[in-house]
Amino acid sequence: MGIDNGSQSTKVAIYDLEGNEVAFGSHQLQETLSPEPGVVIHPDDDLWDSVYGGIQNCLANFTGDPKHIAGIGLCTIRCCRVLLNEEGHLAYPVISWMDVRLNRPYEHTDEQVKFVTTTSGYLGFRLTGERKDTAANYEVHWPLDRTTLDWSQDDEVIRANGLRRDMLFELVKPGEKLGTLRPEWASAWGLRHDIPVVATANDKAVEVLGSGVKDEGSIMISLGTFISSMLFRHDYYDHARHFFPTLACIPFKYVYESNGIRRGMWTVSWFKKLIGEELVTHAEALHISEEEYLNRKAQDVPVGSDGLITILDWLPSSSVPYRKGIMIGFDQRHTKYHIYRSILEAISFNIKNNMDDMLEELGVKLNDLVVIGGGSKSDVLMQIIADLFGLPVHRRQSSSSACLGAAICVCTYLSVYRDFYEAADRMVKTERTFMPNHKNHAFYNQLNNTIVKNVRVHTDEILKQTYPIFK
Numbered sequence: 001m002g003i004d005n006g007s008q009s010t011k012v013a014i015y016d017l018e019g020n021e022v023a024f025g026s027h028q029l030q031e032t033l034s035p036e037p038g039v040v041i042h043p044d045d046d047l048w049d050s051v052y053g054g055i056q057n058c059l060a061n062f063t064g065d066p067k068h069i070a071g072i073g074l075c076t077i078r079c080c081r082v083l084l085n086e087e088g089h090l091a092y093p094v095i096s097w098m099d100v101r102l103n104r105p106y107e108h109t110d111e112q113v114k115f116v117t118t119t120s121g122y123l124g125f126r127l128t129g130e131r132k133d134t135a136a137n138y139e140v141h142w143p144l145d146r147t148t149l150d151w152s153q154d155d156e157v158i159r160a161n162g163l164r165r166d167m168l169f170e171l172v173k174p175g176e177k178l179g180t181l182r183p184e185w186a187s188a189w190g191l192r193h194d195i196p197v198v199a200t201a202n203d204k205a206v207e208v209l210g211s212g213v214k215d216e217g218s219i220m221i222s223l224g225t226f227i228s229s230m231l232f233r234h235d236y237y238d239h240a241r242h243f244f245p246t247l248a249c250i251p252f253k254y255v256y257e258s259n260g261i262r263r264g265m266w267t268v269s270w271f272k273k274l275i276g277e278e279l280v281t282h283a284e285a286l287h288i289s290e291e292e293y294l295n296r297k298a299q300d301v302p303v304g305s306d307g308l309i310t311i312l313d314w315l316p317s318s319s320v321p322y323r324k325g326i327m328i329g330f331d332q333r334h335t336k337y338h339i340y341r342s343i344l345e346a347i348s349f350n351i352k353n354n355m356d357d358m359l360e361e362l363g364v365k366l367n368d369l370v371v372i373g374g375g376s377k378s379d380v381l382m383q384i385i386a387d388l389f390g391l392p393v394h395r396r397q398s399s400s401s402a403c404l405g406a407a408i409c410v411c412t413y414l415s416v417y418r419d420f421y422e423a424a425d426r427m428v429k430t431e432r433t434f435m436p437n438h439k440n441h442a443f444y445n446q447l448n449n450t451i452v453k454n455v456r457v458h459t460d461e462i463l464k465q466t467y468p469i470f471k
Contacts, residue, residue, distance in 0.1 A: 001058070001069050002210075002406030003051060005076040005123060006203065007097075007225040008266070010050035012058035013403035014069060017416055019427025022064065024399045025057030033093075037471075038100035041093035047076075047119060048126050059189055066190040070414055071198055072181065073406025074127065076119035078137055078202035081106065084115040088125050097226075098262070100318055105141045106162035114167065120199070121169045127197050128179025135171040136201030136247040146236070149173050149251060173251040174201045175412040175420065198413045200406050201249035204257060207372055208232055209249040210405025211396055212428030214421065217367035221351060221385070222401075223375025227264030229355045230255040231364065242357035249405055250420045256362070259354040262315040265375045267325075267343055270314065275336060295380045297337040298344065303387070303440050304447055306333045310346035311455055322467035326459055344381045345444075348388045349452045368392045372401040379434075387440035388448070397429040404428065 004011040007029070014023040027050045032040050059066060079097035084090060091112040095101060106116050117125075121133030135149035143152040143161045150171050152158060158165055172178060178197045186193045200206045204222060207230075213220040214232050221229045233254050237245045244257045263270075272279060272290055283293040307329040316323035327342065359366065368391055375381050376395050386393040398404040408423045417423040 001055075001072045002400070002403035002410070003054065003072065003074050003076075004203070004206075004400045004402035004406065005047060005051055005054075005074075005119065006402070007077055008269075010047075010054035011400040011403055012051075012054040013399055013407070014058060014062055014064075015398075015404065015407045015427070017411065017427075019398070019404060019407070019429060021398055021404075023058050023062035024403075025054055025059070025061055027051075027053030027057055032096050032098070040096040040098040042096060043093065045090060047094055047123060051123055051126070055189060067192050069191055069195065071196045071410035072127070073198045073200055073403075073408075073410040074120060074124055074178065075200040075203050075206040075402045075406045076123055076137070078118070078204065079140070080119045082117050082119060082122040083110070083113045084117065084122065084125075085112050086114045088115070088131070090122075094119065094122070098315065102141070103318060105160065108162060115169065116163060116167045117169050124178040124197060124199075125169075127181055127185065129182050130179030131169045132172055132178045132199075133169040134174055134178070134199035134201055136174050136199075136205060136249060136251075138171075139202075139246060143168075144171075146247065149247075172199050174199055174249045175251070175409045177413060196410075196413065198406075198410045200409045201247060203402055204228065204230055205246060205249045205255050206405035206409075207401045208255050208405070209408055209420065209424060210398065210401035210403070210428065211370045211372050212424050213370050214424065215367075217365065219355065219366055219369055220401075221355075221369060221371045221373075223265050223347070223371060223373035223381070225264060225266045226260050226262060227347060227351055227373075227375075228260035229258045229351060229358075231358075231362075237362075240361070242354075242361045249409065256358065258351070258358045261312055261347065261350050261354075262317065264312070264347055265373065267312060267314050267347075268340075268375070271340060271343060291378065294337070294340050295378050298341040298380045301335075301338050301341040303443055305338045305342040305345060307331070308334050308338050308342040309452060309455065310339075310342040311452075311459070312343075312346045312350050320460075321471070322463045323456070323460065324463055324466075326455070328455070341380070344378070344384055347375070347381070348384045349444075349448050352388055352448070353453060366391060368394060370394045370396065372396060382432075382434045383437075384444075386434040386436040388444045390436045390438065390441040390445075392436070393434045394430050395432045395434070397431040 011026045081095040083092040118137045120137045138144045143157045211220045283290045311326040313323035314325045411423045
């Protein structure tokens with residue numbers, strides 16, 4: 001069983017030892033709360049509720065014997081901060097990765113807080129009762145020594161991060177055991193009472209493992225709430241300018257992550273809500289999903305959306321707070337489906353330009369791309385990406401690459417395969433490959449290089465003036 005606790009939902013999947021998905025379930029998270037500007041928190045005990053519900057829903061779809069499930073891999077949202085009291089309960093709502101407080105070290109202001117951990121530490125504790133966490137989910141503003149994958153031995157480093165050593169959970173490596181599932185959960189779910197819960201890494205690194213990306217010329221694009229691309233590498237890269245080297249889901253290896261798009265596929269959800277009941281009615285009449293209905297309509301819109309250009313700044317970073325989302329170029333030709341396709345094209349342009357900065361810095365030339373996440377289910381978006389890059393784009397078979405990556409960690413822990421690499425080779429499968437249209441490739445790159453890359457040069461000056469009025 002692999003658990004993928006994301007920003008919008010928790011997905012849970014059960015696989016056989018060949019990586020074939022035999023059951024899947026999910027559970028939506030509530031909307032995050034922003035009680036004041038810059039503060040973003042998860043309501044109630046929403047993360048745990050979604051994991052519990054996701055497991056129950058997955059098991060309800062499983063036709064086999066739950067006692068044949070050999071292990072559980074846990075993957076959770078990264079870059080969050082969780083504050084716990086003495087008993088391991090939340091002393092404060094889980095702080096989202098979108099919260100501005102995550103840009104600086106922890107500040108201890110509440111004596112109720114006895115432990116400071118990540119989402120994987122907290123959810124691992126809820127599952128096992130053990131105060132252990134994966135080292136590969138700790139980096140920025142944490143006192144981790146990446147050469148040992150353990151806490152720094154220097155107390156000054158601990159203090160510089162606002163922490164005391166007794167506030168920290170014990171660290172384990174990806175593919176090692178966090179603990180044994182609590183007896184009450186094993187009984188409730190009909191699982192073995194000695195079933196291990198296995199550590200993974202930060203969620204993007206787990207997706208890289210579950211997508212099977214391990215070659216120099218391959219890259220993974222993750223189309224989720226936060227959209228970014230990642231290369232797998234063996235060594236750390238100092239002083240990177242256009243990407244972030246982060247810990248991989250294979251101990252002492254790394255993934256290089258491009259600059260990302262905040263609220264990436266969330267923008268699609270935003271647009272769906274904007275259309276509202278009309279979209280639901282049309283989709284139901286055709287007995288298809290809302291996404292499939294939008295994708296069918298978007299395929300009828302010309303490449304380039306008849307000149308409608310979208311710039312995705314629905315959630316700007318703290319360094320450019322004045323930026324807002326932009327759509328320019330409207331005329332009488334444009335429909336709601338032009339807007340939808342323009343958003344998909346904007347996602348593709350944005351991630352390509354971020355990737356190009358990283359690839360140029362590294363001197364890397366790509367051979368192909370693997371696209372995962374909810375957005376990969378869209379044939380039209382996959383074809384836009386293939387056309388823009390001019391390269392083959394692979395969609396993997398699993399409902400969640402992070403779930404599969406978590407299951408690969410379980411197989412490695414159980415010594416089903418020799419190592420992570422063999423497990424990924426055996427368990428990751430391609431559902432479909434999208435080949436580029438070279439005419440569209442030439443058009444998209446002309447549009448990108450002459451227009452899209454230069455829009456913000458002009459709009460930033462206007463938005464700096466509107467920001468104080470409408471912020």
